[in-house]
Amino acid sequence: xxxxxxxHYHKQHFLLQTLDPVHVGTGGNRLGRVDLSxxxxxxxxxxxxxxxxxxxxxxxxxxxxxxxxxxxxxxxGNESKxxxxxxxxxxxxxxxxxGYMNGQDGGQSGQxxxxxxxxxxFPVYSLAGPVWVTSPSILSEFGFTxxxxxxxxxxPDVLISQEYLNLGWLMLAKASDPFSWPDEIKGVPVEITSRxxxxxxxxxxxxxxSNLEVRTSVSIDxxxxxxxxxxxxxxxxxxxxxxxxxxxxxxxxxxAFPGTVKKCRTTMDEKEGTKKKTYEHNAGDSLIExxxxxxxxxxxxxxxxxxxxxxxxxTRGFGRVRMLNEGE
Numbered sequence: 001x002x003x004x005x006x007x008h009y010h011k012q013h014f015l016l017q018t019l020d021p022v023h024v025g026t027g028g029n030r031l032g033r034v035d036l037s038x039x040x041x042x043x044x045x046x047x048x049x050x051x052x053x054x055x056x057x058x059x060x061x062x063x064x065x066x067x068x069x070x071x072x073x074x075x076x077g078n079e080s081k082x083x084x085x086x087x088x089x090x091x092x093x094x095x096x097x098x099g100y101m102n103g104q105d106g107g108q109s110g111q112x113x114x115x116x117x118x119x120x121x122f123p124v125y126s127l128a129g130p131v132w133v134t135s136p137s138i139l140s141e142f143g144f145t146x147x148x149x150x151x152x153x154x155x156p157d158v159l160i161s162q163e164y165l166n167l168g169w170l171m172l173a174k175a176s177d178p179f180s181w182p183d184e185i186k187g188v189p190v191e192i193t194s195r196x197x198x199x200x201x202x203x204x205x206x207x208x209x210s211n212l213e214v215r216t217s218v219s220i221d222x223x224x225x226x227x228x229x230x231x232x233x234x235x236x237x238x239x240x241x242x243x244x245x246x247x248x249x250x251x252x253x254x255x256a257f258p259g260t261v262k263k264c265r266t267t268m269d270e271k272e273g274t275k276k277k278t279y280e281h282n283a284g285d286s287l288i289e290x291x292x293x294x295x296x297x298x299x300x301x302x303x304x305x306x307x308x309x310x311x312x313x314x315t316r317g318f319g320r321v322r323m324l325n326e327g328e
Contacts (some may be wrong), residue, residue: 010250012295013128013143014302015187015324016117018244021213021237023124023318024053029139034214036235044248045205047212047238049117054246054309058114059098059175061304066093074101097294113191113249121188121196121243124167124211132196132243135204154179154198163196168211172199187325188243213239217316228324237318250295283310299326 024039031267038047065071070084071094086100099110120142121132136150153165153172156179163174181193199207219231233288238244291297302323 009252010295012248012250013325014246014298015120016244016302017189017248017322017324018238018240018242019306019320019322020309021215021239021313022049022242022309022311022321023235023237023313024049025235034234034236036233038212038236046119046208048119049238049244049246049310051114051116054117055098055114057305057308057310058298058301059094061301061308062094062097065300066291066297068092068094071095071098071100093291093297094128097297098133099174111250111252113251113296114298115247115249117246118246119208119242120245121192121221122208122211123219123239124207124239126166126168128162128165130195130241131159131165131167132192132241133199133204133207134196135199135201137201138204140180142185144184146299150175150177150179150198150200152200155179156194156196157252158194159197167199167207170203170207170210172203181290189324192241192243211239213237223235235313243324248295248298299323 023036026039039050040047060072063069068087071086071092086095086107088100090096095108097111099108101107118138118141119134121134121140122132123135125201139145152175152176153167153185154177155162155165159165160174160178164171165174166172179196179198181188181196214234214236216232216234218227218233220226221228291300302321305321305323307320308314310321311319313319
């Protein structure tokens, strides 16, 4: 879905599917059922991927896509340690899209805002096979309104013969009205939408938090190669095959988007012995894609999230996320 209010302002929904469990932690141990908990919405207690985590990862992947690694990160630079600051070039897709730092002189704001990635469909085990759970308020926040409330569980056509459906430990009676996935929400695989069920808002949070993936790990003693004493810890994650959505707002307030298919590269001027920025386009390089607006840069970067992942525990097989739609 997209919304255009002016020549420079656009809001688009992106749909994401987790290919691995995703762990974005709260920054330390917490007293509770697990040692390392994940970030949640304060009011609903629903897990999410914060926009700050997404923004940092997307900028990093954009810098990889457009071969401008110096423009990733905070950009303060430290030439004594071999770290260069942001290039701050108007034709650089990374600096133009995400902004840059300019030392004591300030910098330039980015042209996009990335919201939190929130749950749309959550996978749950049942005796009838895997199902994906959503609720009326979740659909409404995404942009689709269901008029009739659902006090029990509204089932799709493939499960309509079930009189009861268990969602993990919770057994619910079938509601009289079936549930059909809205055709307006495009991009989600039919294998998932055909098994989508609707539950009440008051149950949705309980179902989600009861069915998060929880793993147990132990630290390894480097001297013995065995498990370290008293180093057992548990952590939770958003499970594989979860469908999330996020808003990306493009606000090209400067109105000076260069509209180029060039990529950035730092080269050395042999005559003057100084570094300079050059731009060229290699059509044979699959990672380098044209960019005609800041949203193009975001889309190109999100494609790398399918390989490089988002969040923590990346070396443990966590974090890969697939973009299901290109901001439609």
